Amino acid sequence: MASRDIYEHGFDESSGRTIAADTCPECGGRLDTDGGEIACRDCGIVIERCRLDRRGPRLVSGDDTSKARTGAPLTNTRHDRGLSTEIGYKRDGNGNTLSGKKQRQLNRLRREHTRARWRSKAERNLATGLSEIARIASDLELADSLREQASSLFRTAQNNGLLIGRSIESIAAASVYAICRLNETTRTLAEVATVTPVDVECVENGYRTLNTELELPVPPQSPIAFIPSIADEFELPAQVERRARAFAGRAHDDGVSSGTHPAGFAAACLAVAASSMADPPTQLALADAADVSAATVRNHRKRVTAFLAADE
Incomplete structure (x- = not known):
């Protein structure tokens, strides 16, 4: 028997009523999902408790009744988009303690896995830049959506060869500043430069390069x-x-x-x-x-x- 779609209805905790997941409970308008938030297209209300699936992402297969779950969703904030493998230490997947021989084997596998983490220098530079973006976004208390956009912009800059002759830190900081400008988030060049190992001139030059080469639709600041x-x-x-x-x-x-x-x-x-x-x-x-x-x-x-x- 086919199971009911888990996103067909949602539960409004404020009113205790079951509501339709595709209509706004305030005005009845259409709901859109963007960056993990569900908001009404008409009135702009943000609904956070209507489409929560706390069991994790669902495995896409031909069988609708499958309850198998996958890992975390793909993200641009990781150099491998989150498709990485982690080797454990002292316990297996069931929580049982591993023997000393097995632990030594896992240590050797972990060492080789670390050496083969990056397939090229470009991928290693990408990982360094994304780590720098994550640190800058954390120091500036930026939203995860802005970090995701900055990571995507850094990937685009690397694919267009803009990292050649420039430091990774300056392009990473410039990507964060450019995304703040695009989303009209108030952050100055000095604020971004204070949490980076480069000076303001390097961040400004990196931002000017991104803005010119990629033709970013940056609105004027008010x-x-x-x-x-x-x-x-x-x-x-x-x-x-x-x-x-x-x-x-x-x-x-x-x-x-x-x-x-x-x-x-x-x-x-x-x-x-x-x-x-x-x-x-x-x-x-x-x-x-x-x-x-x-x-x-x-x-x-x-x-x-x-x-x-x-x-x-």
Whole structure:
């Protein structure tokens, strides 16, 4: 007898009701799965408990009643896409203790397996770059989906010969920064360079190479995206942050912020918005938080002040 599809229905733990897995419980719209999240295409609600299969991936076969399970899904974050073999130490698959002779044999097999892990220098370089991307993504607290995209971009760069004459660390850091730009995740070049063994110039050169050679559809950065992080560093009131966001939004709509450093312009908007405070942060402190010079914040502040005066 054919078994029921495990994804046909889901259980909503908040309401205790069984809901259809292909319709939104809020508006009845269509659900899409992206990066492990199930979200409604119409209203945008994220549903996390409707299609969970805690037993693991299912083995695809002609028999629908098969309950056999496979390993983890394929991923670009591993040089072998996750299809690797691990040799145990003291116990077998059933948990039984192995004899000393068997353990010595496994040690020899493990040594040879480690030597044959990479079939070429290119694969070894790929593994080094993916490990560097994993470390950078962990230090920057990026989502797993961004790490997956950065690993895929690094593979593309290697396939196009962009690693020749450049360090693996710089291209790995540039891949992470490029993916942050593509997903509009606020990370500056300085923030990425602080968690890498290379300097800012190497990361910038690597990003410029990726952007030029691969023609990445990178959108321009908006100063509004940098305001929350700078405001949190000084613990500014919410009304000051709202005013700064309003200033930055009006300047962006009128093209005043075009061609400016987005973080520096955001710091200038915060400087104007916090000028009415009893003890506002100094321009030098805001410049350090935005990783720009004090002259940049001062010039952008004059531009914002002139724009607001002319707009009134």
